[in-house]
Amino acid sequence: MRILITGSAGFVGSHLVERFLNEGHTVIGVDNYISGQVSNTDLFREHPRFTFIEADVSHGIPYTGDKLDWVMHFASPASPPHYQQFPVETLMVGAQGTQNGLELAHAHGAGFFLASTSEVYGDPHVHPQPETYWGNVNPIGVRSCYDEAKRYAEAITMAYHRSRGVNTRIIRIFNTYGPRMRPDDGRVITNFVHQALRGEPLTVYGDGSQTRSFQYIDDLVEGISRLMMVKYHKPVNLGNSDEFTMLELVGIINEVLVSVDYVMEDYFPQDDPKKRMPNTIMALNLLNWMPSVSIREGIHLMAQQFAK
Numbered sequence: 001m002r003i004l005i006t007g008s009a010g011f012v013g014s015h016l017v018e019r020f021l022n023e024g025h026t027v028i029g030v031d032n033y034i035s036g037q038v039s040n041t042d043l044f045r046e047h048p049r050f051t052f053i054e055a056d057v058s059h060g061i062p063y064t065g066d067k068l069d070w071v072m073h074f075a076s077p078a079s080p081p082h083y084q085q086f087p088v089e090t091l092m093v094g095a096q097g098t099q100n101g102l103e104l105a106h107a108h109g110a111g112f113f114l115a116s117t118s119e120v121y122g123d124p125h126v127h128p129q130p131e132t133y134w135g136n137v138n139p140i141g142v143r144s145c146y147d148e149a150k151r152y153a154e155a156i157t158m159a160y161h162r163s164r165g166v167n168t169r170i171i172r173i174f175n176t177y178g179p180r181m182r183p184d185d186g187r188v189i190t191n192f193v194h195q196a197l198r199g200e201p202l203t204v205y206g207d208g209s210q211t212r213s214f215q216y217i218d219d220l221v222e223g224i225s226r227l228m229m230v231k232y233h234k235p236v237n238l239g240n241s242d243e244f245t246m247l248e249l250v251g252i253i254n255e256v257l258v259s260v261d262y263v264m265e266d267y268f269p270q271d272d273p274k275k276r277m278p279n280t281i282m283a284l285n286l287l288n289w290m291p292s293v294s295i296r297e298g299i300h301l302m303a304q305q306f307a308k
């Protein structure tokens with residue numbers, strides 16, 4: 001297949017490039033490096049089936065090559081510090097960027113695959129969150145540039161599916177981690193792993209009782225690959241439902257990596273969800289998919305890359 005991936009220099013995008021090249025496909029990566037890394041493009045630059053286009057997909061996707069089979073739209077700043085630094089760009093890539101991807105897919109008769117997010121559920125009143133839950137999002141809060149961009153992205157994807165017949169997929173990705181995340185990503189696993197490897201105390205915000213669930217990147221990529229093969233157009237959650245408090249995560253870091261202290265900081269990011277956990281029954285029934293990498297295994301694999 002010939003697959004165009006927006007956000008190819010990002011964390012998730014680069015793992016998709018790798019997977020598709022290993023499977024024998026031709027891959028066109030597109031990125032403007034707003035939150036990605038040149039080193040992620042360099043990994044594949046010499047590969048005979050990889051081409052890279054540096055472009056802002058919110059202004060258009062300048063692809064003029066042979067017929068595409070898939071447009072995978074993964075471009076968007078994804079970590080709260082990044083999208084809050086670039087709120088307008090984040091809204092644009094969710095809106096115009098998604099529409100440009102849909103137009104390209106439509107023109108090529110290709111499939112369109114949208115990377116949406118668990119953030120569409122906001123600070124949820126239903127726990128764990130099934131795909132049928134409509135969410136609880138603050139439309140004007142500091143996270144809204146991301147949450148609402150993705151909600152719009154889902155809406156326009158369904159509109160192109162319904163009114164233009166585009167063969168679409170939507171995944172709602174829950175917290176994912178692994179090698180090739182930026183060291184300054186700002187999310188808790190990257191922070192903890194870096195602090196532990198530097199022998200620094202781990203910073204816990206609040207009382208450490210807030211919970212999160214974390215999915216290792218290989219599990220996400222497997223779920224994406226399976227969904228491409230199934231004609232299902234409504235959103236599908238992909239995430240790990242093993243839930244940990246931040247203090248439990250401190251214990252796991254101590255056990256798997258190195259014994260370090262932690263410090264508590266009295267700071268709560270605005271609109272930070274207190275709980276978030278996927279209901280993944282849909283992915284199990286539809287794709288026979290469930291996560292297979294444990295948090296201990298995943299943190300170990302991630303630390304190996306950071307330590308290099």
Ligand SMILES: NC(=O)c1ccc[n+]([C@@H]2O[C@H](COP(=O)([O-])OP(=O)(O)OC[C@H]3O[C@@H](n4cnc5c(N)ncnc54)[C@H](O)[C@@H]3O)[C@@H](O)[C@H]2O)c1
Nearest residue numbers: 007009010011012032033034035036056057075076078176
């Ligand atoms: N990592 C997660 O836990 C997670 C969770 C939910 C959803 N997602 C979604 O998955 C996708 C990838 O996330 P990630 O963690 O790899 O983030 P990332 O920041 O590492 O990668 C995103 C990539 O998109 C590129 N990009 C952003 N705007 C662009 C634009 N206008 N034109 C071209 N390129 C642009 C960035 O430079 C970056 O390389 C995003 O759409 C994100 O919303 C990720």
